[in-house]
Amino acid sequence: MTIRLSEIEDTFLAKGSLDVSRFAEIEDKSMRVITPVSYELTVRKFDDLVTVQGPLECTMSITCSRCLEDFIFDLKAFLDIKLAPRTKNPRVSETELKSDDMDVYYYEGEEIDLEPFIYEEVLLNVPIRLICAEDCKGLCPVCGRNKNLEDCQCDTAARTLLGEKLKSFLN
Ligand SMILES: [Zn+2]
Numbered sequence: 001m002t003i004r005l006s007e008i009e010d011t012f013l014a015k016g017s018l019d020v021s022r023f024a025e026i027e028d029k030s031m032r033v034i035t036p037v038s039y040e041l042t043v044r045k046f047d048d049l050v051t052v053q054g055p056l057e058c059t060m061s062i063t064c065s066r067c068l069e070d071f072i073f074d075l076k077a078f079l080d081i082k083l084a085p086r087t088k089n090p091r092v093s094e095t096e097l098k099s100d101d102m103d104v105y106y107y108e109g110e111e112i113d114l115e116p117f118i119y120e121e122v123l124l125n126v127p128i129r130l131i132c133a134e135d136c137k138g139l140c141p142v143c144g145r146n147k148n149l150e151d152c153q154c155d156t157a158a159r160t161l162l163g164e165k166l167k168s169f170l171n
């Protein structure tokens, strides 16, 4: 969604959704955005400073890096940014901008496209560890069974690379 600053009195609610196709380039086999990113952003204008704040959410399908099963991840984030005009503004010093907790970005002209910020916020909130659960047991390195679903009797200790090396060393 692109907002036109001249059309905003002082507050504007930017409500909509970002299409899944927007995320095509980040998608690989291990993660996909499967629902549009819905957002409800409050845009406020203070002279030529603009703040954009509000929740956004979408659902992702992520492949667990341990057990290789896909799991659903409900991504919920809160966008909180401040935009200042690119041209030097004598009333706003650099330090004043930096002292604020919000991320500061710059805009040029009369329009601001909100989509890159929504896109970036989604990427920032993708979990770093792509695992289905903290205690995911993963796959058995011997038989390949998903150990979350069933136990196997494989002697994994002896079959690891280190175990093999140790065995040949002892023989
Ligand atoms: Zn898993």
Ligand SMILES: [Zn+2]
Pocket (backbone or CB within 6 Å): 140, 141, 142, 143, 144, 145, 152, 153, 154
């Ligand atoms: Zn096994």
